[in-house]
Amino acid sequence: MKSGIMSLIFALYLTVMVVTANSDSNYYGTTKPVHLKEEKVTRLHFYLHDILSGRNPSAVRIAHANLTGGADSAVGFGSLFAMDDPLTVGPGKDSKEIGNGRGMYVSGSKDIRKFTIVMYADLAFTTGKFNGSSISVFSRNPVAEEAGEREIGIVGGRGKFRMARGFVNIKTHQIDMKTGDAVLRYDATVYHY
Template sequence: MEEQLIFAWAMIFCIAIAPVYGEYYSKTVTPSSKVEKVTNLHFFLHDTLSGENPSAVLVARANLTRKDHSPVPFGSLFAIDDPLRVGTEPTSKIIGNAQGLYLSSSQDASKFTIVLYADFAFTTGKFKGSSFSIFSRNPVTEAKREVAIVGGRGRFRMARGFAHIKTSYFNATTGDAILDYK
């Protein structure tokens, strides 16, 4: 019993004195001020709701009590796989695609707004295999608008910033649109 008591006191003494002779094991490193890279891109997103091969399809729609004849009524959720092209022509070269969702989020049709959750992936060129993500409100009826870039992968890892969007073409009957991204 006496041996156990001596051993216990020796352990307590060692534990109590250790911090006095120990050194701090961490090293503080000042953050480096890296210059952020700015990448300017220009492409056209072709969003097609009509025809035999649409790139945006309705996956959910709210039960509306009022008549709404819009192709994208309030509360509608669309899944997208829109081609990204170098021009406005439907035959222009495809450089990637935008995959994700958008939700019609404005009850006032005159202020048509969507919330966009999408990954913009590039399949050719310098940025092949890279993508950036947009999670933002998009007030479609405004001539020029800005959406937030909130991340990315590949050459766009940790991307942040914004994209300017201008509508190049919109068909109010079908909902088809071509958007100019810069």
């Protein structure tokens, strides 16, 4: 009788293992056709204030390479910054705040004359029609090209900008090369559903 119970327990164990193995063997669900809504294009215009100086900076260096300027260099090659920058309607400090840009950027060029950052940022809107929505950018930003506009890519979004793609033209409104403080005009073209 003991061997019969053991055989039954073993048979149940094998059944559970086969069922479990079969249910975990797929890493995907059913593929179904998607019926997307009509694609929309939204154009946004705002200013981002990236302030590194003072008692309440909106961006702070969180790491830097010891060989490329160290702590004395405002934007030395290899420096990594965390940002929580206000987004405003106009370029002034007292302009109406409409959101924030949160993320990170790294100084990605050795030559200060060709100063470039590589950035990831979630540009979130906290008021108005797009309250609770954001666009995500991940791109190279050639900051030294301040005479003209430069372009960064939109790689996604959330809320009303879910599945967003597009681009942002950035123009430097004001920059202090000693402190690294900058006010930037963002003109975004966002394709979304």
